[in-house]
Every structure is written in structure tokens, then in C-alpha cells.
Amino acid sequence: MSQTVKAVIARAKGEPVELVDIVVPDPGPGEAVVKVEACGVCHTDLHYREGGINDDFPFLLGHEAAGVVEAVGEGVTDIAPGDFVILNWRAVCGNCRACNKGKPWYCFATHNAKQKMTLTDGTELSPALGIGAFAEKTLVAAGQCTKVDPDAEAAAVGLLGCGVMAGFGAAVNTGGIGLGDSLAVIGCGGVGNAAIQGGKVAGATTIIAVDVDDRKLEQAKRFGATHTVNSKNEDAVEKIREYTGGFGADVVVEAVGRPETYEQAFFARDLAGTVVLVGVPTPEKTLTLPLIEIFGRGGALKSSWYGDCLPSRDFPMLVDLYKQGRFDLGSFVTEKIGIGDVEAAFEKMHHGDVLRSVVVLD
Numbered sequence: 001m002s003q004t005v006k007a008v009i010a011r012a013k014g015e016p017v018e019l020v021d022i023v024v025p026d027p028g029p030g031e032a033v034v035k036v037e038a039c040g041v042c043h044t045d046l047h048y049r050e051g052g053i054n055d056d057f058p059f060l061l062g063h064e065a066a067g068v069v070e071a072v073g074e075g076v077t078d079i080a081p082g083d084f085v086i087l088n089w090r091a092v093c094g095n096c097r098a099c100n101k102g103k104p105w106y107c108f109a110t111h112n113a114k115q116k117m118t119l120t121d122g123t124e125l126s127p128a129l130g131i132g133a134f135a136e137k138t139l140v141a142a143g144q145c146t147k148v149d150p151d152a153e154a155a156a157v158g159l160l161g162c163g164v165m166a167g168f169g170a171a172v173n174t175g176g177i178g179l180g181d182s183l184a185v186i187g188c189g190g191v192g193n194a195a196i197q198g199g200k201v202a203g204a205t206t207i208i209a210v211d212v213d214d215r216k217l218e219q220a221k222r223f224g225a226t227h228t229v230n231s232k233n234e235d236a237v238e239k240i241r242e243y244t245g246g247f248g249a250d251v252v253v254e255a256v257g258r259p260e261t262y263e264q265a266f267f268a269r270d271l272a273g274t275v276v277l278v279g280v281p282t283p284e285k286t287l288t289l290p291l292i293e294i295f296g297r298g299g300a301l302k303s304s305w306y307g308d309c310l311p312s313r314d315f316p317m318l319v320d321l322y323k324q325g326r327f328d329l330g331s332f333v334t335e336k337i338g339i340g341d342v343e344a345a346f347e348k349m350h351h352g353d354v355l356r357s358v359v360v361l362d
């Protein structure tokens, strides 16, 4: 058995996305079908459409989603039909070399649905990050469903499924930002502003937002930035040093994914500080740095995959903080759109008009 639903696909590199019918199989062992209520438009969806991730077209886009479990397959006990869940792309296996070393947030063998969703002609789809949630319904591994308080707005909490979690975790989990630390964030889109919120929640006292767009810097202040730098007009490294007593920040989060912004991050941190790369570079980008500076500055150069999160630990905690008014998740939702408006949302993202457009389904 299977069902046919509407969904947004990227058929070929650089082509506009299309709203089409797709076939969603009934859940097999260890799988679940989720009725999607909301799904944010992340920059990574655009990377997929542009062929920047891989060439496995057609892609079923969308991966920052919340919804309600419709059906579960054999052997699924952690979730049941009717549960309100956030979808995650880190269903840890518990058995790979990372999991066995007690570092499941690096899990190298995360679970996805085994069956394929297809076009009506049988063509297999590649779901973005193993999710594919610009769709009325989607098929995932049961472990990709994290149950959270149903009394939370889907459009807001769905964002925890990718960008907001990635940014928050980049600052807090990967960067280890803490009470009294200084944090600089380069690139203040959905991911960067979430890193700023993470710094605020964790007690950073100096939080410097860097972007080339003044509108993003205004938003960053709302999320907790104490200082802003428009790096089109000012030298980001100099300003970050100036705002941190001449030293540089304890943690610098790079949320753009470009060599020039990574270089800024590298030189804008304090001795023994930490750089966290959460922005995703395209494959052709390279970077040259003086090796003596890498040695002489010490500290840590880290990358952050999905904010080093553990969905079952972090999603319910962040939903609690959101409901208590301590984590401003709602302000990441710039606009709610229909499932047919994803291409227009890419355009707005490209022009920096939005933090997040969120597809809302009835």
C-alpha cells in the first residue's frame, strides 16, 4: 500500500523547483509516515537544488519540519500515531565507532527510511538530508521523529530540525560558549542568529554580530547581539578585537561557508580561542593560512555538523526554553508560505529578505 501526496522536488541542477505528486509507501519495519505541519526553507535546500551537495537528482526538498505521526511500521515503540514530532537528520545508530566511543552526536551511520519515496512514474527520490518534508506526508526512520510538547507552534519548533539547532549548537555544544565568554558570529541568517541566541542563553556577555546586510544586523540585536559590525564598511577582525579589549573573541562562529569569512573568524579569535565552522562551503572553495599562525594561536579549529546535537536531548530542552520565553524561536519565522511558494522563498533568501520562510500545510 502507498499514498500519493503533493511535494516539492528539484528535478535538475539549477532548475526551478516543482510541485508534483509523489508516492509515499506505508511504513515498513522501523519506519514512520509523518503528516507534515510546517517546514522551514533552509539555505541547504538551495545548495541541493544548485547541485552543491551531490548529483542524486531528483531531490525531495525540505528538512526543517514538525508534524504528527500518521502511521508506524513493525517494531516501532518510541513513537505512536498522533504524536507531535520534530524531524531530525541524526537518528543515532548506537553501534558505529562514534557511538561506541560515547560520542553519538558524531554518529556515522544515522538511520533513514529504507524504502524509497518515488515520483508517480516510479523514479526514486533523494530526500534532502534523509527527510524530504516540503510534502504533505513523508516517510522517515522512526528515530528521525523526536517527540516534543504538542502545545508548541509547528512553524517555530520545526526550525529546531535543522538551522536553528545547527546555529545554537555551534555556539553552545561545539564552541562550548559559557558564562562571561565573548562570542562573535559571522553571517547572521537563520543559523547565525541562532548561534547568537545560544550565546545569550548560555550567558556570553559580549556577543558581536557580523554581516554585510544591515537588516540582518538589526535582527541580530533582537536575538542578543551586544555589538554589530557591517563588514562591507568596516574591518570585521579589527572591530571584533576592539569590542573584546583588543584580544579577539573566545569563540567565533562562521555561519556563511566562504574562505574569506573563515579567515576573518580565524584572525578574530583570542589566543587559545575556538573557531567553529557551521556554514557549508561549496566543493571548489580553498583556503591558505600561515601554518605558524595556526600553531601560534593555539586553541581549536572545529566544524559543527548539526550543532553537535542529540535530538532526543536537545529538542525537548529547547522547546521548554521557547515555551518559557527564554529562547526566541518565534522571531526566526519571517513569513508563513504555501507549499507552492518555495521557489519564491529561495529568491527572498538569496536577497536576504527573510530569516526563515516556513511552509505551512493544513
Ligand SMILES: NC(=O)c1ccc[n+]([C@@H]2O[C@H](COP(=O)([O-])OP(=O)(O)OC[C@H]3O[C@@H](n4cnc5c(N)ncnc54)[C@H](O)[C@@H]3O)[C@@H](O)[C@H]2O)c1
Pocket (backbone or CB within 6 Å): 042, 043, 044, 047, 162, 163, 166, 186, 187, 188, 189, 190, 191, 192, 210, 211, 212, 213, 216, 231, 255, 256, 257, 258, 261, 277, 278, 279, 280, 281, 304, 305, 306, 307, 349, 352, 354, 355
Ligand atoms: N553545519 C550544519 O549542520 C548546517 C545546518 C544548516 C545550515 N548550514 C549552513 O549554514 C549557512 C547559513 O545558513 P542560513 O540558513 O543561515 O543562510 P542565510 O542565507 O539565511 O544566511 C547567510 C547570512 O550570511 C550573510 N553573508 C553573506 N556573505 C557574507 C559575508 N561575506 N560576510 C558576512 N556575512 C555574509 C548573509 O547576509 C546572510 O545574512 C549555510 O551555508 C547553510 O548551508 C549548516
Ligand SMILES: [Zn+2]
Pocket (backbone or CB within 6 Å): 092, 093, 094, 095, 096, 097, 098, 099, 100, 104, 106, 107, 108, 109, 110
Ligand atoms: Zn552511530
Ligand SMILES: [Zn+2]
Pocket (backbone or CB within 6 Å): 042, 043, 044, 045, 063, 064, 162, 163
Ligand atoms: Zn538545513
